[in-house]
Amino acid sequence: MTTATASVALFTADLRLHDNPVLRAALDSADEVVPLFVLDTGVQSAGYDVPNRRAFLADCLSDLDAGLRERGGRLIVRRGDVAGEVCAVASECGAQQVHLAGDVSGYAQRREERLRRALAADGRRLCVHDAVVTALPPGAVTPSGRDHFAVFTPYFRRWTGAGLRGVLHAPRTVRVPEGLASLPVPARTEVSGVSPAVAAGGESEGRARFDAWRAGPMKTYADQHDDLAADTTSRLSPHLHFGTLSAVELVHKARRTGGDGADAFVRQLAWRDFHHQVLAARPRAAHEDYRPRGDRWRHDEDEIAAWQQGRTGYPLVDAAMRQLLHEGWMHNRGRLLTASFLTKTLYVDWRVGARHFLDLLVDGDVANNQLNWQWVAGTGNDTRPNRVLNPLTQARRFDPDGTYVRRWLPELADVPGASVHQPWKLPDRERARLDYPQPLVGLSAGADRFLRARGLEGRSDARAD
Incomplete structure (x- = not known):
């Protein structure tokens, strides 16, 4: 009687059955495959395991498990150090190969190398696949x-x-070795501290x-x-x-x-x-300036808190920040504006903003989040590193009638017309009844401070937007 061969498909940032080279290669290389997801304790200790993403992840894993069960398989879930758990599963099923999607963050690269060494020590091979993420x-x-x-x-x-x-079809059947222990697939209901309107995953x-x-x-x-x-x-x-x-x-x-x-x-x-x-x-660009500008960033806890809570006094900035708090997501134009306001109007380190976004964004991806923050801050890949986005100009272009602001700032819902973007200009009696703060800083004063800090006094290219 011939013994069935097995391989492991380690799911990471590829929680799907359609067009998944990792799963396809694992299926092609053996008679049976272990679809494995490890609840990585290293991610938690690194500060990336936050409620909004944990809730979305639970949906993704539940849907992935359901799809596998429709094909005769199931998702195996373990918790702990990835290298240790994968080696244990490979040993239990006799797998000689583990398949994994290549990824780019410093953490992912270190995890991949530790896994490769651990598997090699057991006489097993790690197969890394590109064009998956x-x-x-x-x-x-x-x-x-x-x-x-x-x-x-x-x-x-x-x-x-x-x-x-080319695009790969989802497999019709997935045969999983019998007898493998698995933790229950996580459920969104088990996660506390989730923003009220985080979208469904899977x-x-x-x-x-x-x-x-x-x-x-x-x-x-x-x-x-x-x-x-x-x-x-x-x-x-x-x-x-x-x-x-x-x-x-x-x-x-x-x-x-x-x-x-x-x-x-x-x-x-x-x-x-x-x-x-x-x-x-450049993995260090996740935390270090890609193009240093000699910034000596300010750090005002009250101003940072006002920005985080959507209480800066600039309605379009505040509306975007409230959307982030409520949905764990923000419109891309809002991301550009709120990042510019923090780094160039308040002149606060981009890392402070990037960390706050990672704490809330369901799509909190290190590559896109950190490098987009650097792009806006002028320390990254923007060819116009000193541009400053003006919230009032942006409002006229992208929310001219104030619909977006009124959606997210109920305290301004009754402010008429374009005044919703400049409530500080309302008559004293009307302004006094609004539970809304005065601007933290004048836009010209903030831009001047930024230009002086970078030694760019008199430069006209910083005020174009």
């Missing part, structure tokens, strides 16, 4: 003589011309959301993606972060759809890949 693997395109692109536009030209791998939810968005709002995405009140963005970033959707599959489907909206969406996926290739080459 991103559409194009980091390092797939590079400029002459350098290990990564530092500017997006030339990267995007090369990215657009590079061929993507591959089924992600695929349904994309299909609905592709059939409608994608068509106007190029024109409306910055419209705060319309809220017609895809909201797929949490699904990309947890890998319930494949970036490769999304690019292929968007290109088949065609049109300006699809092109604009693909460009955003390329931005995501861009940040991943930067972090892959």
